[in-house]
Amino acid sequence: MSISNPKQALYEQFAQVAKAFGNPQRLELVEHLAQGARSVEALAAKLATPVANVSQHLQVMRRAGLVTSERDGKFVNYRLADDGVLDAFAAIRSVAEKHSAEVERVVRGWFDRRDDMEPISREELAARMSDGAVTVIDVRPPDEYALGHLPGAINVPLAELSVRSAGLEPSREVVAYCRGPWCVMSFEAVAELRQKGLRARRLQDGLPEWKASGRIVDVEG
């Protein structure tokens, strides 16, 4: 389409940004990058996707202003351009959640319908944490945990949960969280823990939201 007036040109620019969000793999990249800067190959490994493919997606995102890149030796590290990107992602997700019966159907259908799977809010968790009455587990992979996690949270990657759940104190409620409000791993963790008879709930948000609300985050080393 040839652009003949500034109004069209501007809508074209805005649409370009929206398009950059309009692909499931790129959204997954946004969610990973919300945890911190990552190299192309690290992201490719996370998505189980060819490197060239991820590189192309990242370039689309860079052209739209979602991410910036910086070379570090052999690596090129990508990071989110600014907090506005996460705001936009959250706003898009919110529209999807409000409309989508579909989103809810997918989630409930997969994780089995349990109305007591209500998530716990940041505020409630903060209160319970100060009482020391709850075990908080971070079900993300160790590298993400190392870059920042909830204070006092134990890292129990989903892959290891079946082994390590035995070490959890059965009398304490467990709260699981991961990358974001709809990050699938925390759903799966809760389902698995409940199956073993533990009391488990999911944090409504993920680490990025926790951080964004101005709360404390622990970092390794």
Place this chain on the structure above:
Amino acid sequence: MSISNPKQALYEQFAQVAKAFGNPQRLELVEHLAQGARSVEALAAKLATPVANVSQHLQVMRRAGLVTSERDGKFVNYRLADDGVLDAFAAIRSVAEKHSAEVERVVRGWFDRRDDMEPISREELAARMSDGAVTVIDVRPPDEYALGHLPGAINVPLAELSVRSAGLEPSREVVAYCRGPWCVMSFEAVAELRQKGLRARRLQDGLPEWKASGRIVDVEG
């Protein structure tokens, strides 16, 4: 694409919403629907686009949850699903504006061919205002105007401009502004006023920039 796990299904849903925003014509539809419910043909007339085309775009938006439709006799009125849609649009626009190098390049490239449409700077406007030689109009919706506007600015929402432009003094130059440097409404306002033979220019910035530069802002009530 066959969806085999809930993570993919969720990202697919979110991407669907983003895609619905990822087209310039649909963004223009969002902006028109932000003024209120409209029929398909009314929207088609505004965009100067075939009805069938607009109908298809609206259906994409409905499937994504951006709009709802309701039949009224022969007409079908579409409206924005909820305020979250405008929030998402604003967030997307904000990302685009921050990454404004490309936005600026596109707009500049167009304006360079018509230097009489150069935007007016804050400094120049402030000077002209103290001379009383200029009419300043705020083309944002009334609720935004009420929360703060340039001193002496008249609120003429874009939707009412065609009616109210008749009341403007033809000998005075008009300066229009809205939400930010690339807010489309001020472009449209200037275009419309010029079409009616008025001398009109656009303020280079929007209210946020005016406020940020430490200048006075009037607030209602």
Place this chain on the structure above:
DNA sequence: GCTACATTCAATAATTATGTTGAATGACGT
């Protein structure tokens, strides 16, 4: 210089999005 490796580029094939056209549907008034 050479090798190893991370990233990007270029070319392709497959899929999806978009615009256009004309026909079909649904609702109103006569």
Place this chain on the structure above:
DNA sequence: ACGTCATTCAACATAATTATTGAATGTAGC
């Protein structure tokens, strides 16, 4: 029932997006 009008549908052509592959580029270490 009939004609009219707003909207939607269906079919097609064109353009854009995406995944895949292998080659090219750039960097570090030797």
